[in-house]
Amino acid sequence: xxxxxxxxxxxxxxxxxxxxxxxxxxxxxxxxxxxxxxxxxxxxxxxxxxxxxxxxxxxxxxxxxxxxxxxxxxxxxxxxxxxxxxxxxxxxxxxxxxxxxxxxxxxxxxx
Amino acid sequence: xxxxxxxxxxxxxxxxxxxxxxxxxxxxxxxxxxxxxxxxxxxxxxxxxxxxxxxxxxxxxxxxxxxxxxxxxxxxxxxxxxxxxxxxxxxxxxxxxxxxxxxxxxxxxxxxx
Numbered sequence: 001x002x003x004x005x006x007x008x009x010x011x012x013x014x015x016x017x018x019x020x021x022x023x024x025x026x027x028x029x030x031x032x033x034x035x036x037x038x039x040x041x042x043x044x045x046x047x048x049x050x051x052x053x054x055x056x057x058x059x060x061x062x063x064x065x066x067x068x069x070x071x072x073x074x075x076x077x078x079x080x081x082x083x084x085x086x087x088x089x090x091x092x093x094x095x096x097x098x099x100x101x102x103x104x105x106x107x108x109x110x111x
Numbered sequence: 112x113x114x115x116x117x118x119x120x121x122x123x124x125x126x127x128x129x130x131x132x133x134x135x136x137x138x139x140x141x142x143x144x145x146x147x148x149x150x151x152x153x154x155x156x157x158x159x160x161x162x163x164x165x166x167x168x169x170x171x172x173x174x175x176x177x178x179x180x181x182x183x184x185x186x187x188x189x190x191x192x193x194x195x196x197x198x199x200x201x202x203x204x205x206x207x208x209x210x211x212x213x214x215x216x217x218x219x220x221x222x223x224x
Contacts, residue, residue, distance in 0.1 A: 032211065043115075043201050043215030044154065087153065098144070098169065099213065101153030 001100050002027040002090040009106040012082075018075040020105055022088030025069040031092055033064060034099065035073045037084040044087065044101070047073065078109045112137050115216035117202050123222045124192040132187040132219050134202030140214070142207035143185040145169075145177065147198040148218075154201060160185055161207060192223045 005023040012018040024033065035047040048055055048062045050071070055062045061074040075082055087104040118133045136143065141162045146154040146169075156169030160179040174196060176188040185204075189196060199220050205213040 034211065036213075041218070043203070043218055044213075045215070046212040049211045098156055098159060099154070100156070100170070101146075101148075103151070103153050 001092065001098075002031055004088045004090055004102060006086070006088050006102065006105045008103070009108070012075075012078045012107060012109050014080060014109050014111050015077055018078040018082065018107055018109070020073040020075075020086050020088075020107060021070065022073070023070045024088070024090045027068050027090045031090045033062065033068075033071050034087075034089040034091060035060070035062065036087045036089065036099075036101075037082075038087070038104070039081075039084040047086075075107075078107075080109050080111065083107060083109045114138065115202055115204055115214050117200075117216040117219050119219060120217070121220045123224065124189075126192060126194065126223060128192050129188070129190050130192070132189070132200055132202075132221070134185045134187065134216060135183050136185075136202075136204040136214070137183065138204060138214065139182060140204035140206055141182065142205045142213075143179065144203040144205075144213065145175070145185070145187045146201045146203065147171065147196075148201060149198050157187065157200075189221075194223050197221060197223045 034049040036044040038044045050062045064071045085104040115136045144159040145157040148154045155171045158177040160166045202216045203213045
């Protein structure tokens, strides 16, 4: 699976959009980009995934560059409950779906 | 649905003791996983299973064993506990076969002293 690089930490004001970047310059054509988050002491929670196209769900939007070497997770209106470690993972989907978690980005949403 | 449940929530073991971490899911998922998370680090895959009777090693399998006799349960066995196994253990499940989301349990915090 391709290695991903994320900033160690980021801050965001409550109510503003949080934009979390991720670099995955060695991603292969059959690897998806997954985002999970982990609120303190809890199990990780799936947020969103994408292959080529931008994706949106009720939690977030995922913007993938055309060359697929980087992506951005967008939380449109961050709340205090969005404070968590966010993991960007590149992995093959399908029957051999295993995740490799790095250290992620600690997003702190400030009042 | 209860989702993914794990027991116990906390446990302290002495060096050399053994124990089984329990994991169960009620979503009829074929795929189940065990991860460990050391302080300040990401999760590492220990073992996974793609269905009852089938298990395979992940990134850090040494010191652990698993079995998968039913779809619902995926216990993780620690033999001869060592301080290096002090960690938080997360169990997860997923549909696999092209489905993308993994569902995680609340974790078991294990301390070996």
